[in-house]
Amino acid sequence: MKNTYWAIILGGSSGLGLATAKKLASHGYHILIMHRDRRAAMDDIENGFDEIRAFGNLLIAMNVDVLNAEKRTDIISNIQQQLPAGHQIKVMVHSVAKGTLKPMYSENRPTLVDTDFRITFDAMALSLYDWTKALVTANLFADDTRIVSFTSEGNTKALPNYSAVSVAKVALEALTRSIALEFAPIGIKANCIQAGITMTKSLSMIPGFEQIKENALKRNPQNRLTTPKDVANAVYLLTMDEAKWITGTVIKVDGGESLM
Numbered sequence: 001m002k003n004t005y006w007a008i009i010l011g012g013s014s015g016l017g018l019a020t021a022k023k024l025a026s027h028g029y030h031i032l033i034m035h036r037d038r039r040a041a042m043d044d045i046e047n048g049f050d051e052i053r054a055f056g057n058l059l060i061a062m063n064v065d066v067l068n069a070e071k072r073t074d075i076i077s078n079i080q081q082q083l084p085a086g087h088q089i090k091v092m093v094h095s096v097a098k099g100t101l102k103p104m105y106s107e108n109r110p111t112l113v114d115t116d117f118r119i120t121f122d123a124m125a126l127s128l129y130d131w132t133k134a135l136v137t138a139n140l141f142a143d144d145t146r147i148v149s150f151t152s153e154g155n156t157k158a159l160p161n162y163s164a165v166s167v168a169k170v171a172l173e174a175l176t177r178s179i180a181l182e183f184a185p186i187g188i189k190a191n192c193i194q195a196g197i198t199m200t201k202s203l204s205m206i207p208g209f210e211q212i213k214e215n216a217l218k219r220n221p222q223n224r225l226t227t228p229k230d231v232a233n234a235v236y237l238l239t240m241d242e243a244k245w246i247t248g249t250v251i252k253v254d255g256g257e258s259l260m
Helices: 013-027 040-054 071-080 115-137 165-182 209-219 228-239
Strands: 005-010 030-035 061-065 088-094 142-152 189-195 249-254
Touching: 005 040, 005 115, 013 030, 013 040, 013 088, 013 228, 030 040, 040 061, 061 071, 071 115, 088 115, 088 228, 115 142, 115 165, 142 165, 142 228, 165 189, 189 228, 228 249
Parallel strands: 005 030, 005 088, 030 061, 088 142, 142 189, 189 249
Antiparallel strands: none
């Protein structure tokens, strides 16, 4: 691989995004991480970024709101200015985890309203298309670019407090298929990875996540949870030349958890 290729990670300061950034950096990619975090969390986040830098490639980290349409033009311009001449983005990973976790019905808790669905949909689904289109328009993608996003078993199973996210995940998969079809003439391949239950900050925010973990362990024939590294390994496989005929699909990376 030429050392002029970058991977942009939308939501790369923790969890699946950070693990993927480390994996791709270990295989020669320069890394561009977009994240939105408070200043108090930056010490821990910088430790993760230092691990990426240790591979000897370039790292650009931008603490910006990738969901703000008004600021996206400035962010894209900033990227164009910071990428060295002749460098292009070869991989885009969508790992945005901003969703509303509320029940549809409860006698003693706030319940979902239309705005909750819209915010979750915009963040976890529509932003995939927004960023794909913006980077295409800015001519920042390389030939044979790979786009990978993360879905979950909530795409087909109803889970408590998860309905807004579930709607977004179904839409994310539909957008991925459409991106794979309509951007094929310029060499883009797009796929979703359906990860098994993975212990991340996002999982810990789901009400009742301990029970979710326990159920996943019972169902998984490997007798363990999926790890961020498992998912990052699969992302890397999808970036390889040998995977260029895989596009528009959902790939399960769960150790067989969804079999039961």
